[in-house]
Amino acid sequence: MSPNNSANSGDQNKKSVPDNGKGSVKPPNDTPNTKKGSTSLREHPNKFIRFFARAGFTVWIIVMAIGMAIAFVVSVFLL
Numbered sequence: 001m002s003p004n005n006s007a008n009s010g011d012q013n014k015k016s017v018p019d020n021g022k023g024s025v026k027p028p029n030d031t032p033n034t035k036k037g038s039t040s041l042r043e044h045p046n047k048f049i050r051f052f053a054r055a056g057f058t059v060w061i062i063v064m065a066i067g068m069a070i071a072f073v074v075s076v077f078l079l
Contacts, residue, residue, distance in 0.1 A: 040053070042054050042057065043054035
């Protein structure tokens, strides 16, 4: 058996990737519908929008807390 037919010859067939000096650079993770430099609605200059953004956030936190409490009670009864 010649050295070219050995089990390790597969390593020689792999294509090498040229190194450009940058290493592995990931592309930016931008979604198409977002604007760069956008701020939170809770910091919006319009008081009307800021009020509803903060109220919505507060309601969301309260709903999540109630859901966690219900899930905890159900899990205790299932033990």
